[in-house]
Amino acid sequence: MDLHTVRSFRRPADRDELRLAPGETLLAGGTWLFSEPQPGTSGLVDLTALGWPPVEVVGGTLRIAATCTVAELVSSPLLGRLAPLVRAAADAFLMSFKIQHAATVGGNIALALPAGAMTSLAAALDGTAVVWTPGGGERREPVAELVRGVRDTSLAPGEVLRAVDVPLDALAAPTAFRRIALTPHGRSSAVVIGVGDRVTVTAATTRPVVLAAGRLEEGLAAVDCWYDDPHGAPDWRASVTATLARQVVAELRGAAA
Numbered sequence: 001m002d003l004h005t006v007r008s009f010r011r012p013a014d015r016d017e018l019r020l021a022p023g024e025t026l027l028a029g030g031t032w033l034f035s036e037p038q039p040g041t042s043g044l045v046d047l048t049a050l051g052w053p054p055v056e057v058v059g060g061t062l063r064i065a066a067t068c069t070v071a072e073l074v075s076s077p078l079l080g081r082l083a084p085l086v087r088a089a090a091d092a093f094l095m096s097f098k099i100q101h102a103a104t105v106g107g108n109i110a111l112a113l114p115a116g117a118m119t120s121l122a123a124a125l126d127g128t129a130v131v132w133t134p135g136g137g138e139r140r141e142p143v144a145e146l147v148r149g150v151r152d153t154s155l156a157p158g159e160v161l162r163a164v165d166v167p168l169d170a171l172a173a174p175t176a177f178r179r180i181a182l183t184p185h186g187r188s189s190a191v192v193i194g195v196g197d198r199v200t201v202t203a204a205t206t207r208p209v210v211l212a213a214g215r216l217e218e219g220l221a222a223v224d225c226w227y228d229d230p231h232g233a234p235d236w237r238a239s240v241t242a243t244l245a246r247q248v249v250a251e252l253r254g255a256a257a
């Protein structure tokens, strides 16, 4: 849709030009930004102009740029054994392949919707968010903690999610993926991803929940953030998540045996 309040559009050449003026908002793929009115926004600053490599190996981590599109991530040759898991996460989106060519990993995480499949993936892989702070500094935080709730992150005004760093160990770990939705092509009601001994629940909860495979029942019993929306009641989500999580742990154990 047209954003009638927008009067300016900038394509920053470097980090200095990334500093936001009052009323300016970061633009990534624009798939959400242009989907509803943005009354407080008078200018857009296009992150994609910075030309960050979508996926690269940097200092012992797999670095996924915030501007990496879902399609670029799925097709990256650097994923190795992670490729099927990344494909499964991308397929968990309620979006077509056309949208996947525009929607970015960073935009998905910054938006912090429970059914944010790139949040699910990044949290499951123990990804660390690299955040550029407005004063020129940088801070790092696990993606599983950066996303705090529905449309709620730790990102302060002016902060830019630069990348998600994934430990290279994750590329060799056994993985398992389970998802359920109320209809075959519906929005995810629960997504459970196992990587190594880490079980991550999203979509069923308001924020990512990371459980230890070895203490699954205890972990599930302690979850206090089951999500309630038209895609599933909290008690149903808790029940199906427990089933999916047990399947994930069984699959991880089978792969390790």
Ligand SMILES: Cc1cc2nc3c(=O)[nH]c(=O)nc-3n(C[C@H](O)[C@H](O)[C@H](O)COP(=O)(O)OP(=O)(O)OC[C@H]3O[C@@H](n4cnc5c(N)ncnc54)[C@H](O)[C@@H]3O)c2cc1C
Residues within 6 Å of the ligand: 025, 026, 027, 028, 029, 030, 031, 032, 033, 034, 035, 047, 066, 067, 092, 093, 094, 095, 096, 099, 102, 103, 104, 105, 106, 107, 108, 109, 110, 111, 113, 114, 115, 116, 117, 155, 159, 160, 161, 162, 187, 188
């Ligand atoms: C048909 C359709 C289906 C969809 N299905 C889903 C779904 O199943 N699950 C889901 O979660 N979403 C879904 N979405 C919403 C949205 O498209 C995705 O969340 C997408 O990944 C957002 O990425 P984007 O690059 O388009 O972000 P944009 O729309 O460009 O930006 C989204 C928000 O994040 C901010 N932002 C973007 N990048 C950064 C950054 N690097 N640092 C800080 N802030 C940033 C922007 O300022 C804006 O507030 C869907 C959208 C459509 C149109």
